[in-house]
Amino acid sequence: NPNYLKMEETSGLQQVNCRAKGGASGFKVAILGAAGGIGQPLAMLMKMNPLVSVLHLYDVVNSPGVTADISHMDTGAVVRGFLGQSQLEDALVGMDLVIIPAGVPRKPGMTRDDLFNINAGIVKTLCEGIAKCCPNAIVNLISNPVNSTVPIAAEVFKKAGTYDPKRLLGVTMLDVVRANTFVAEVMGLDPREVDVPVVGGHAGVTILPLLSQVKPPCSFTPEETDYLTSRIQNGGTEVVEAKAGAGSATLSMAYAAVKFADACLRGLRGDAGVVQCAFVASQVTELPFFASKVRLGRTGIDEIYPLGPLNEYERVGLEKAKKELAESIQKGVSFIKK
Ligand code: NAI
Numbered sequence: 337n338p339n340y341l342k343m344e345e346t347s348g349l350q351q352v353n354c355r356a357k358g359g360a361s362g363f364k365v366a367i368l369g370a371a372g373g374i375g376q377p378l379a380m381l382m383k384m385n386p387l388v389s390v391l392h393l394y395d396v397v398n399s400p401g402v403t404a405d406i407s408h409m410d411t412g413a414v415v416r417g418f419l420g421q422s423q424l425e426d427a428l429v430g431m432d433l434v435i436i437p438a439g440v441p442r443k444p445g446m447t448r449d450d451l452f453n454i455n456a457g458i459v460k461t462l463c464e465g466i467a468k469c470c471p472n473a474i475v476n477l478i479s480n481p482v483n484s485t486v487p488i489a490a491e492v493f494k495k496a497g498t499y500d501p502k503r504l505l506g507v508t509m510l511d512v513v514r515a516n517t518f519v520a521e522v523m524g525l526d527p528r529e530v531d532v533p534v535v536g537g538h539a540g541v542t543i544l545p546l547l548s549q550v551k552p553p554c555s556f557t558p559e560e561t562d563y564l565t566s567r568i569q570n571g572g573t574e575v576v577e578a579k580a581g582a583g584s585a586t587l588s589m590a591y592a593a594v595k596f597a598d599a600c601l602r603g604l605r606g607d608a609g610v611v612q613c614a615f616v617a618s619q620v621t622e623l624p625f626f627a628s629k630v631r632l633g634r635t636g637i638d639e640i641y642p643l644g645p646l647n648e649y650e651r652v653g654l655e656k657a658k659k660e661l662a663e664s665i666q667k668g669v670s671f672i673k674k
Pocket of ligand 1: 372373394437438440441451477481482510538585586
């Protein structure tokens, strides 16, 4: 790859005839925003994923260093780095899966919506590249506010004539990961055995854990329900405050992103019964986008599951979530249509 060699030259490495090839079977994955707080551990974990044969690391800063570092890991995936807008298209050509953690994170006192002005433009640019260079790739969108950036991506793809709602997924996996952890703590269970569906969206009250549907079946007191719902909804803020200005969740997010990307890749491979929650174009409610359980297959989303029976507490939460979600979705759509 010419860009890769260019980077080797600039970093002063001796050029060799690199014959490394991705495994014959295996997927090509690009990470956009790969030098960031999420991007770096995400790149490391994807390099360890045996389903990945080629890993492209794109950022507007520092991607050569991250690429050099990650590329020394003795795992199967071939790693290539891409720096700056002029290399975006090379980073994207031929990709099966594109993961996007590019953009600014929150500082204390900020909501995810406060990030809109900066991140909306970044997501737009990156999605225009995807539409041009790998229109059939599955897209995992992490950049916040997810409730608005997913509608933005959809509008960009519609404009380009490449939109397939089955391939665009907003990553809400961290809400599920947190919910599993916090429920396990309260119930004295192993978090690996807990499965909490989290529906709605990815910000504040739009994050709606369905505690009545937890597996294994658990019953919670009203106090436990309040505590868990609030802690799951504010888990991100808990980390933002603890980091005190140094950003938001990065390590748990990278873990969650890889768990989700791995599910997408297993679906692409044809594994049966791969189900995760994600924020997707949906008819589960009257809103055009909604997070719920989806089954992943060879072409992206194969099936979107209905919410199932909700208790009164969850029905009230759902109404609150829908009200805020409707506004965030509209804000994203208007950003492109204006
Ligand atoms: P960060 O600031 O550490 O890293 C962001 C990276 O994006 C930087 O390396 C930056 O150079 C890069 N970037 C900026 N503009 C770019 C462009 N035009 N093209 C490519 N790369 C670009 O931020 P961090 O902590 O990694 O967070 C990234 C995003 O993920 C934020 O928007 C944050 O709110 C979001 N996030 C989402 C979560 C979720 O559950 N979906 C959880 C945690 C964070």
